[in-house]
Every structure is written in structure tokens, then in C-alpha cells.
Amino acid sequence: MAIALTLAVLHNSGATVPVEGVLVRVTSPIRDAFSGAAARVAGLFEDLGRLNTLRDDNLALLRRVQELETKIAALGNTERENASLREALAYVQAHQELDLVTARVVGRDSVGMLNTLVIDRGASAGVRVGMAVVAQGGLVGRVTGVSD
Template identity: 35%
Template sequence: MSSRVRKSRNPHRRLWVLLIVLVSIFCVIFFAARGRFQVPVTSRAVLLVLSPFQQAVSWAGDQVSGLTRNIWDIVTVYEQNKMLRNEVGQLRVQNLEASEALAENERLRALIGYKQTMTQFDLVAARVIGRESATWSRMIVINRGRKDGVDADMAVVTEKGLVGHVVEAGWNTSKVQLILDPRSSVGTIVQRAESRVAGIVQGDLDNPMMPQMVNIPKNADVVEGDVIVTSGFGGIYPKGIVVGLVSSLQNDSGGLLKVGLLEPAVDFQKLEDVMVITVSREAPPEPIRPPVQTPGTETDPAAQAAEAKAAAADEGGQP
């Protein structure tokens, strides 16, 4: 039944399709030849009849042209957007590289300024290339070794203060023990002229980022805010290198001594570049000399020697 209905409808559909094709061909031929001759008055009726078809064709052409322009604009915008995103990515990378280079330049400039100031030291610049995971706040690795003149027991500093000392020197790398390590021991002294109290700075297990100054007498003149520098005792750390500031003071467990908690001069969380002191030409301490004494007193060695000599002569002259 359905096949018969389809067959009965097919002739009408074919007829309409043929009519549309013929009208289209006529329109194309008519509009193509329109400008070549003048249309007689009698053909105005034909123009009136074909006007809707002309408008439809013009509208369809405009739509196709507009769609083509839109598609082309979309493609162009997409390509431009892609290029701009690539340029933005490249500019971001360049900006990051420039910022990193600027920060490194500032750090190296500070190190160079310190090197020019501390003429009594021979300094080798080094970069921190690693930290031991088990002792992150106690040990670092630098990219300088024996081939650069670095050896064990050499002090390591920055322009701000003391970092630690080399405990193991390889050919081109070295391990540095930080002053935050509880195994570290730094002879120090209060920089204030009225105090000059000596003590030892070592790391604290309970507070890994803040070392402590121990062996301070209970009545010693040490107050919060005092600057602590190396004393030069021990042979590893030269005298006068800043270690940190006294943050707080408390009595030790025995009650006979005080312990000072220090805020390090160096920010160990941001430690990237350091310098190794390979040679120190600081002047040795002056020898201890007895004070000048008045001749003829008992504490004058020359007077004592003369008196002893005179007494011996008197004894020898007696019968």
C-alpha cells in the first residue's frame, strides 16, 4: 500500500522539480542578457513575475556572501588569537627570566660589594645546589670544591653574616654545616663595647631555625637586641663576622647560666649564593703585656730583681 502511494506521488514531485529547474535556467539567462539589450514594454509583465525570484536569488547571494565573510573572520580571529596566546606565553617566560636575572644580579652585586669591603679575606663565590633531605636546615651543598681552592674547615658567609663552615670538600662540590646544626659550635662575643661577653652559639633541636648562645654567666651584661659576632677563637671562624641578634634570654636548667635565643643574620630559607673564606689576613691578637708599674714597688719585676741582687751581695759580704 505504501509503495503505491510513493509511486503515485513521484510524478508530481518530479514535475515540480523540473519546473523549478526551468525557471532557474530562465532567470539566469534573462539576468545575464539583461544588460545587452533594452527590454520592451511588453516584457514588464515578465519582470514583474520574475521579481520575487530575483529578490530570492539576491537575498540568498547576500546570505552566502555574509556567511562566507563571517567564516573568514572567525578563522582569522582564531589564528590571531592563537598567535597572541603564543606571544603572551613567550612574554611571560621572558618576564620570569628577566626577573630571575635581576634578582641574581642584585644578590651578586651585594656579594661583590662585601668582597670589596672585606679586603682581609680571599673569598670564593659559590651557589647552593642542594640540601640534604634528612638535615635540610643543617647541611647544604655548594658548587665549589678543591679545584677552586675550597677545603675543609673554611668559613662560609654572605654579605649579611655567618652561614657555617665546610665539613667535606670534594673536587667540584662541598658540604657546608650550617650554624643551625646542633653539632655546630661557634665562638662568639657581644659586639657592644660595654659588654664584650663571650659565649658559644649552637643549633637548637627544638627550634631549628633559631640557634642559641649558651654559657652566658647569669649576671653578664647581655640584653635583647645585642649583636653577636664571632670571637675568632677556635681557628675556623675569623673574628668580627655577624652571627645574629639576641631575640630573648632565659635561664638554663641549672639556673647558673643564661641562654640567649638568636635571630640569625642570614635568612637560611632564602639562601642561594654564599662565599667561602679561603684565606684570612686579619691581624693576630696582640700579646698580653703586664701593665706599667711604678719602680720600687713589690710588683715591679726589675725592682724585685735589683732588691734580690742587693740582698745577695749583703749576705755575701758578712763574715
């Protein structure tokens, strides 16, 4: 206790200033090392907090990418269907003198030399056995069977 009291009195009188300066210069590398380490530890905890936020943001972005990829695929399908329908419409308009029924192919069957297409139209749409089946490239075949 006496030592502490003596140091306090000497400090207040200014007698310890040269010694304090030497002590500050000697101990500053140690103080700086501890201060730097403490700052790095604090920064590490901040980084961990940011890491959780980044992970959540990344997951949200991955979900958004999946949604957009699904929409892009659907758009591609729609564009192909649109192009196909435009071609069919152009064919129908170019051949108005023919009794045409437009239909989509919904099934295919190949047995030996016989290739059969199943379409989504039947007798109620005007399809009859013996009718020619045409596509933009020309004659495809003949209707061999019809149902409703």
C-alpha cells in the same frame, strides 16, 4: 506566448506604467525581504572567511604571548641572579682583608639539627675544611668536607 507579446507591446507604449507602479509598490516588501536575506547569507559567508583568519591570528598571538611570558620569567630569574651577584660582589669588596671564595649553593640537606649546604666550589678553588662560611647576613657555618 501571445500574452507575453501583448504585454511587451503595452509596456513599450506606456500603457502599463500605472499598473507597473502599483505592482512595484505591492511587491517591493517581498523583494526587499529576499534581497535582505540574500545580503545576510552573503555576509555570513564573508564572516566565516574572516573567522578563519581571526582564528589563525589568535593562535599566532597566543604563541607570541607564551614566548613573551617565557622571556619575562627568564628575565626575572636573571634579575634576581644579578641582584644576588651584586650583593656578593659588594660583600667581597667590603671584606677584602678576608680570604674569600665565592660560591653558589647547589644543594641543601637537613637531617635533624644538622643543615648542610652543597656549593659549586671545591679544593681547586681554595676551599678548605674548617673555613668559615659567611653570607651577607654574617656567619653561616664551617666547611666540614671538601672535594674537587
